[in-house]
């Protein structure tokens with residue numbers, strides 16, 4: 174499971190790397206961002222759900238609270254660091270590509286959000302105009318349409334409206350110019366209330382990740398060597414999957430892994446850290462909390478110990494499962510088979526850096542697993558979680574019988590998988606440094 178470390182991994186292709194970003198400070202000056210960020214433009218009609226998408230994915234806003242979001246009146250830029258550093262521009266409903274006052278060449282993707290019930294002339298025209306302008310000015314730009322709020326309709330009407338919107342957009346583009354019929358646009362049905370949004374944005378992210386083929390290779394090798402039927406590399410905090418193995422993604426398996434990750438994430442705030450700056454997703458629950466045992470004797474390293482709120486016993490029971498996780502409800506209550514070690518590195522800045530990643534290599538990583546049919550004498554499925562970098566986690570699905578009999582081998586493979594992913598991330602970070 175070794176991976177090459179050559180910089181050809183992530184060839185310096187400008188369409189992947191975009192340009193240097195500037196993060197406004199208090200609306201006055203501007204600080205140069207030290208990395209090249211991939212820029213994504215989020216556009217659409219008023220109230221189509223743009224800010225909700227951004228907030229739910231990247232700030233863990235509970236979907237129901239999007240109801241209280243204020244109207245966007247000017248372009249707001251949001252940075253998010255995952256397998257690649259992103260900069261998302263959330264535009265007001267009134268904005269058009271002509272009024273944007275930014276060259277379109279700096280954007281890698283246009284995500285146009287349209288309400289699934291908005292198939293009238295004005296939204297369709299705006300969508301078609303945006304696509305045509307983007308294509309004219311930056312033909313390499315990925316064009317994605319989120320047909321959003323799909324939850325508002327029954328399955329039958331959902332598909333009908335989805336097709337109708339695609340057809341009308343195509344007709345409108347042909348009206349602008351017959352050659353625009355060939356513009357490659359990808360349509361996604363999305364909703365903040367289910368996994369469709371995560372699935373769609375994951376696919377958007379895949380097109381922007383230069384190291385995707387290498388990550389996929391590692392996942393394929395991991396699956397083959399561990400007899401896993403499916404494996405995902407997830408961004409822990411947004412729950413976007415940044416890569417998966419070659420087998421098809423079926424929605425129930427994706428939902429299962431995503432829900433399990435959400436459950437582990439939701440444990441984080443229940444545990445208090447001795448260090449103030451531990452990223453939330455690294456504070457993973459465990460039924461047994463152990464102290465760090467560094468593999469190599471070195472100078473003291475910053476570590477955090479997960480501490481149950483009722484400090485005292487180190488063998489506290491697991492907290493109850495959140496009610497809103499359908500596939501892990503009481504009838505399928507998971508058994509946490511691995512009393513995972515929750516010892517993590519605590520970067521002082523709070524933002525993991527390449528050196529943090531290097532330091533983490535010498536430390537423990539949280540892991541967990543759950544059997545979906547614990548009473549069926551190994552006949553069920555087990556989902557496993559292993560943190561592999563400060564931001565990324567491997568989630569795999571494998572037969573319980575295999576996990577129970579070959580757990581050592583699975584853990585052994587994870588070590589090499591983690592090494593490979595960390596090397597790829599280091600090359601990516603190196604390639605994106607400014608100056």
Ligand SMILES: Nc1nc2c(ncn2[C@@H]2O[C@H](COP(=O)(O)OP(=O)(O)OP(=O)(O)O)[C@@H](O)[C@H]2O)c(=O)[nH]1
Nearest residue numbers: 220221222223224225239240244245266322364365
């Ligand atoms: N049913 C449903 N409602 C949604 C969904 N996404 C967003 N909404 C709702 O749509 C409304 C508008 O959402 P916003 O995110 O503010 O929309 P926006 O496009 O940013 O709006 P502007 O700032 O006016 O451009 C809110 O009440 C959200 O709760 C969804 O997937 N399903």
